Amino acid sequence: MLDMVENSLNRLGGEAVENKRNSRKNGEKFIWYSKDKNTQIKTRLSLDGENLSSEHSHFKARSSAKDGPGREWLYDFILREYDAEHNFVGVPLIAEIEFSDSKSGGLIYDLNKLLQADADHKVFIFQQKDEASWNGILARLEHSISRYRHKVPCTFLISCWLTSQYVFRHTRITVTP
Secondary structure (H helix, E strand, O other): OHHHHHHHHHHHHHHHHHHHHHHOOOOOOOOOOOHHHHHHHHHHHHHHOOOOOOOEEEEEEOOOOOOOOOOOOOEEEEEEEEEOOOEEEEEEEEEEEEEOOOHHHHHHHHHHHHHHOOOOOOEEEEOOHHHHHHHHHHHHHHHHHOOOOOOOEEEEEEEEEEEOOOOOEEEEEOOOO
16 A cells, blocks of 8 residues: 555656656746645555555545545545445555645644544645655654554654655654554
8 A cells, every 4th residue: 555655646746756857848937835745745645555455455545635525624635445345344554645744743633633543544644845855854754653553553654755856755653653
């Protein structure tokens, strides 16, 4: 499931690079604005997450994306799982997306929301200017994750859009209580 998220983000990043390249050819400037990143990520995760459905498990996304099924509910993105009889069986994936605040205080606030969830997969997506900033914030996030008293096992996917390089960086952290 986290492979799906990484692939979705990397494809979106690739599209942004291509848009930037095409804009330059036309003598224009392209900026992938935070609001657009947020909406496009939620939309892509919704489509790709629901495509994981099978005859035994059905996945439904909930996000506040422009074409999403509703406003934000607890988290920026939730993938809910239903069995073949349409019984709600759990939340295998949740995500917090924070592009408006690149400072550690705002990022930790959103990370704290993820810490208390019982989802198997927890995704945190944000942006930083460069590798040095990414590494500094990552160390702070890893420390926060390690200090929390987890009650269920889970895997975190920490994904950062580097604005100076137009690329996502990803790190996974597995937690066992």
